[in-house]
Amino acid sequence: MADRHLEIEQKYDASAGFVLPDLDGIPGVASVGEPEVQDLHATYFDTPDLRLAANRITLRRRRGGPDAGWHLKMPAGPDEKQEFRAPLGRPLLVPARLSGLVAAYTRGAELRPVATLETRRTVVRLLGPDGEALAEVADDLVTGHGQDSDPERWREIEVELAAGPPELLKAAGKRLRKAGAKKAKSASKLARLLGDAVAPSEAARQRAEARSRITEATSNGKAPAITTGEVVLAYLAEQVEAILRFDPGARLGEDDAVHRMRVATRRTRSALRGYRTVLDAERTAPLAAELRWLAQTLGEVRDLEVLRMRFAGAPRVLLDDLERHERAAYRHLNSALKGARYFTLLDDLDRLVADPPLAAAAGKKARKELPALVTRAWDRMAGAYASIKTSGDPDLARHETRKAAKRARYAAELAVPVLGAGAKRVVKDAKRIQEVLGAHQDAVIAMEYLERAAARARTTADAFALGVLYGKERAESEKARDLLATTWSRTLGPSF
Incomplete structure (x- = not known):
C-alpha cells in the first residue's frame, strides 16, 4: 500500500521582488526556524490528453528534498489534497499502486511525462512552544518546461499545515498578503504551467x-x-x-x-x-x-x-x-x-x-x-x-x-x-x-x-x-x- 498523507495548504503568487515578511508573532507560533534551501526536480506524468490535470490530479516523480519519490495528489477539499507516496523506483515506470488509484480517469490510457519543474525552495518552519513544526512556509522559485512551450519562470509561496490548527493557515496568509503576495490563480504548479492546455473533459x-x-x-x-x-x-x-x-x-x-x-x-x-x-x-x-x-x-x-x-x-x-x-x-x-x-x-x-x-x-x-x-x-x-x-x-x-x-x-x-x-x-x-x-x-x-x-x-x-x-x-x-x-x-x- 502506498504511503498516504493529507496535505492542507494554501498557495500564493509572488513577484520576483517579493520579500518574505517576518513571521514571528503569528498567534500560536513560538518561534520561526532557520531557512532551509532545497533543490527539487519533478517530472509530471499524465495521459496525452491530460485527463489527470483536467480533474485537478497530479502525479509526479520528484528528486531532492526530504520526501523524494513518487507523489500522487487528489482533491479532498477546498485546501486539502490526499497525497499518496511511493519510493523513487524507475524514472519512467509509474508504480502500479499509484496508477491503479487513477485508473477510473486514465481508463487504460498511457501515463507518460508531460512536464518538468525545477524548484529552488526556501523553507521556513513555524514552531510551537515545544519546537514542533506547526506549519511550513515554502518560498519557491520555479522553472517549468511544458510539452510544447518555452520555459517559464515564476515565484510562489506555499503554506502547508503540519501540527498546527487550521486558523494558522489564515493568519499566515494574512501576513503574506499584507506583504504583497496574492492568492494563487492556479491550484498547482502544473496547472499554472500547462495553462489553457488543461481543459475539463x-x-x-x-x-x-x-x-x-x-x-x-x-x-x-x-x-x-x-x-x-x-x-x-x-x-x-x-x-x-x-x-x-x-x-x-x-x-x-x-x-x-x-x-x-x-x-x-x-x-x-x-x-x-x-x-x-x-x-x-x-x-x-x-x-x-x-x-x-x-x-x-x-x-x-x-x-x-x-x-x-x-x-x-x-x-x-x-x-x-x-x-x-x-x-x-x-x-x-x-x-x-x-x-x-x-x-x-x-x-x-x-x-x-x-x-x-x-x-x-x-x-x-x-x-x-x-x-x-x-x-x-x-x-x-x-x-x-x-x-x-x-x-x-x-x-x-x-x-x-x-x-x-x-x-x-x-x-x-x-x-x-x-x-x-x-x-x-x-x-x-x-x-x-x-x-x-x-x-x-x-x-x-x-x-x-x-x-x-x-x-x-x-x-x-x-x-x-x-x-x-x-x-x-x-x-x-x-x-x-x-x-x-x-x-x-x-x-x-x-x-x-
Missing part, C-alpha cells in the same frame, strides 16, 4: 453544467421553469461524480468507500429504471445491466464488511473465515476495477450525461411531471409491501420490498430540488422502511453465513458459539419483522 463539463443549472434555478426561485430532463441529468451527473470520487477508496479498502460507491451505482441504475419516460429505456437497458454488475461486484465486499462488523467478538475461527473471504472479494473487486468492462461502463456513463437519450417526458416541466413519477415509485413499494402477507416466501417478499423502498427513496431524492419538503418527507418515510427491512435482511444473511460456518465447525465449543450467534441473529430478524408493521403505519405517502 466534455463529460466533466456537461456534469458541471447539469448541476449548475439546477442550483442556479432553485436559488433564484426559477424552479418552475426547470424541465424534468434537466433534473434527472443533474442527479445522474452527481452520481457519476460520486462513483469516480469513491473509486480510489474502494480500491484501498477505506472505511465506507465500497458502500458509498455502491450506493451511487444503485442510485444511477434506479434513476434509469424509475424515470423511463424521461430517458429512453431501450437505449439505457444495456447500461442498467452493467450498473447491476458493478453493484453486485461491490456488494460481494460490502456484505462481508457488514458481517465482519456484526460478528465482532465472535469465535476466531469465524473471523478468520470472514477475513479470508473478504480478502478474496477485494481481489475480485480490484480485478474488476482494472478491467475493460469497468472502463467501458465509465465511458458509457459519461456519454449518458453528455448526450442523454431523452424521451418524451424530458421536455415537460419538472414541477408538473415529478409528483406522478415519485408517486408511481411509492405505489410500487406499497404493492411490494402488501405482497408480504400473501407470499409463499415472506423473506423474499420483504427483500423485494426493501429494494422497492430504495427505488422510492432515490426517486424522491432526485425530485427534492424541485418539490422541496414534500419530496423530503417521501425520502424520510422510504428510508425508514428501507432501514427496517435492511436490518431484517442483514440478519437473514448473517444466519445463512452462520449455518454454513457451523457445518464446518471442528469443535463442539465453536459449534456452540456459532449457535449462540445464530440465535441472536434470529432474534434480530424477528424484531425487525415485528417493527415493520409499526413503521409502515407511520408513513404518510406522497402528497404534492
Whole structure:
C-alpha cells in the first residue's frame, strides 16, 4: 500500500521582488526556524490528453528534498489534497499502486511525462512552544518546461499545515498578503504551467453544467421553469461524480468507500429504471445491466464488511473465515476495477450525461411531471409491501420490498430540488422502511453465513458459539419483522 498523507495548504503568487515578511508573532507560533534551501526536480506524468490535470490530479516523480519519490495528489477539499507516496523506483515506470488509484480517469490510457519543474525552495518552519513544526512556509522559485512551450519562470509561496490548527493557515496568509503576495490563480504548479492546455473533459463539463443549472434555478426561485430532463441529468451527473470520487477508496479498502460507491451505482441504475419516460429505456437497458454488475461486484465486499462488523467478538475461527473471504472479494473487486468492462461502463456513463437519450417526458416541466413519477415509485413499494402477507416466501417478499423502498427513496431524492419538503418527507418515510427491512435482511444473511460456518465447525465449543450467534441473529430478524408493521403505519405517502 502506498504511503498516504493529507496535505492542507494554501498557495500564493509572488513577484520576483517579493520579500518574505517576518513571521514571528503569528498567534500560536513560538518561534520561526532557520531557512532551509532545497533543490527539487519533478517530472509530471499524465495521459496525452491530460485527463489527470483536467480533474485537478497530479502525479509526479520528484528528486531532492526530504520526501523524494513518487507523489500522487487528489482533491479532498477546498485546501486539502490526499497525497499518496511511493519510493523513487524507475524514472519512467509509474508504480502500479499509484496508477491503479487513477485508473477510473486514465481508463487504460498511457501515463507518460508531460512536464518538468525545477524548484529552488526556501523553507521556513513555524514552531510551537515545544519546537514542533506547526506549519511550513515554502518560498519557491520555479522553472517549468511544458510539452510544447518555452520555459517559464515564476515565484510562489506555499503554506502547508503540519501540527498546527487550521486558523494558522489564515493568519499566515494574512501576513503574506499584507506583504504583497496574492492568492494563487492556479491550484498547482502544473496547472499554472500547462495553462489553457488543461481543459475539463466534455463529460466533466456537461456534469458541471447539469448541476449548475439546477442550483442556479432553485436559488433564484426559477424552479418552475426547470424541465424534468434537466433534473434527472443533474442527479445522474452527481452520481457519476460520486462513483469516480469513491473509486480510489474502494480500491484501498477505506472505511465506507465500497458502500458509498455502491450506493451511487444503485442510485444511477434506479434513476434509469424509475424515470423511463424521461430517458429512453431501450437505449439505457444495456447500461442498467452493467450498473447491476458493478453493484453486485461491490456488494460481494460490502456484505462481508457488514458481517465482519456484526460478528465482532465472535469465535476466531469465524473471523478468520470472514477475513479470508473478504480478502478474496477485494481481489475480485480490484480485478474488476482494472478491467475493460469497468472502463467501458465509465465511458458509457459519461456519454449518458453528455448526450442523454431523452424521451418524451424530458421536455415537460419538472414541477408538473415529478409528483406522478415519485408517486408511481411509492405505489410500487406499497404493492411490494402488501405482497408480504400473501407470499409463499415472506423473506423474499420483504427483500423485494426493501429494494422497492430504495427505488422510492432515490426517486424522491432526485425530485427534492424541485418539490422541496414534500419530496423530503417521501425520502424520510422510504428510508425508514428501507432501514427496517435492511436490518431484517442483514440478519437473514448473517444466519445463512452462520449455518454454513457451523457445518464446518471442528469443535463442539465453536459449534456452540456459532449457535449462540445464530440465535441472536434470529432474534434480530424477528424484531425487525415485528417493527415493520409499526413503521409502515407511520408513513404518510406522497402528497404534492
